Amino acid sequence: MLPFARLTVIGLGLIGSSVARAVKANMPSVRITGHDADPLVRARAVELGICDDVTDTAGASVMDADLVILCVPVGAMGAVAADFASDLPADAIVSDVGSCKQSVADALAAVLPNAMIIPAHPVAGTEKSGPDAGFATLFKGRWCILTPPENAPEAAVERLRNFWQRLGADVEIMDARHHDMVLAVTSHLPHLIAYTIVGTADDLEGVTQSEVIKYSAGGFRDFTRIAASDPVMWRDVFLSNKDAVLEMLQRFSEDLSALQRAIRYGKGDELEALFSRTRDIRRSIVEQGQDDDAPDFGRKH
Amino acid sequence: MLPFARLTVIGLGLIGSSVARAVKANMPSVRITGHDADPLVRARAVELGICDDVTDTAGASVMDADLVILCVPVGAMGAVAADFASDLPADAIVSDVGSCKQSVADALAAVLPNAMIIPAHPVAGTEKSGPDAGFATLFKGRWCILTPPENAPEAAVERLRNFWQRLGADVEIMDARHHDMVLAVTSHLPHLIAYTIVGTADDLEGVTQSEVIKYSAGGFRDFTRIAASDPVMWRDVFLSNKDAVLEMLQRFSEDLSALQRAIRYGKGDELEALFSRTRDIRRSIVEQGQDDDAPDFGRKH
16 A cells, blocks of 8 residues: 655755655555756656656646655755645645755645644755656665654654655654754855865866866765765755754864864874774774775766 | 885884785786784785785894784884894885875984985875785875985886876875875875764764764764774874874864854854865866775765
């Protein structure tokens, strides 16, 4: 017994098109309707055949849905939901895939006061964007965090859990504010730092951009991957999860200042102590299947 | 005509054992003598058969060498060279693989005043350490930077260039101080930041270590790879290239403060402008063969 029969995916980029592909692969009888604000993306989605139907308006896409998943930048969630609000069936569950959860919950509740809203965040992705970048196995072995509001019916939460499990994800339930704090450190701060250092390297006058590129295998290239992620999506993440990001950034800056001081005053013991401790976290991540053990991410040598 | 006939490798960890393996694979007639200060590493190197001979002292290892390559942490270069100074043949070239070049040049010149010293830095590696971590193709398609002192004989520089090219590397000649500035941004600062953020995440009280590990696929796990690199090697890098690292760190901190301010005051345009610019650098790195184009570093999904 499938948890949903008629899925609508709004936003057909990397994540939305991956959801559609994964549903097609794992629940082929589910009818998938797609919509994207960009006509070029809609046309490409039709060519790729990742949805059963692609509609020109958000309203038309939700008309008979029992699950609507918003896969748009978090800053666009409220406007998109307002757009289809009058067409939404009363018993449909509305969910999303946004990287911040409290701001999305607030935005959706404001424009869909009577809808059953269960925000979600599959912690998965790549640095690529657009409908061609998606693939059916993106969520396999990754965590999907649901942040149901307190009054959410248990049965609805379980249907959404079942849905994501069928796409290969492990599901966790979490308070929205706690989610935003956890992801600020495991995702938002890393992206912010990667964007910063790539920008810093690009602005140097004593070192050319060509040199930065040539010698990037010394570590820098690792940062360029996540600094190649979708600019609008990430702009919205930082604006929407401002408090948690600023809090984590403050802690990071303090720790960086301490290391700066250790370097300035030649305190090798402090450096070595930190550098030894950080190895253990890598080991745990590999042991828990959240990364491969292959040296250098398994890059070809 | 091979550039060298009798190679000595001192320090048989990731890089030293890779040099030995690569020479064995590409110049099988070269006689390789190895030494490591750690008796367990020496024993393991004998078991692995990566050298023709492994000696118990540094002095014994260099006796008939025409090329000696020091593959030890940069802070240990001077002491190791002092240890074999009296056994070094007059016509041998002494080189190294250290990540900072001016400090190594100074340290070696101080204890080997009459030797022909040509420092080198193959910009290659993985996060793994020890003799088992090495492999013959580590240097293939990577850059190796030579920083010969002004009075270095051209023929000696050419022999060393030829040597690294035979291991698959592209060779560049650079001034030692400029090398240290370039690598401060492409390698040292990325490592420092990765170590810092992994430490920051480990110290949080509102987010558990288990949560950091579970949701690391959001970006954090990328940083844990280089934060798992050898602690002693990296301690020495930061102490030895102090000025350039502090200079880059200062610029990075300023840029990070500017982004922090943009987030605090909701300046989405500034964020988006930076996030769009950084994509181009990734594209250039991929185009120039310094990283794969496979999404997510080609991780399995």
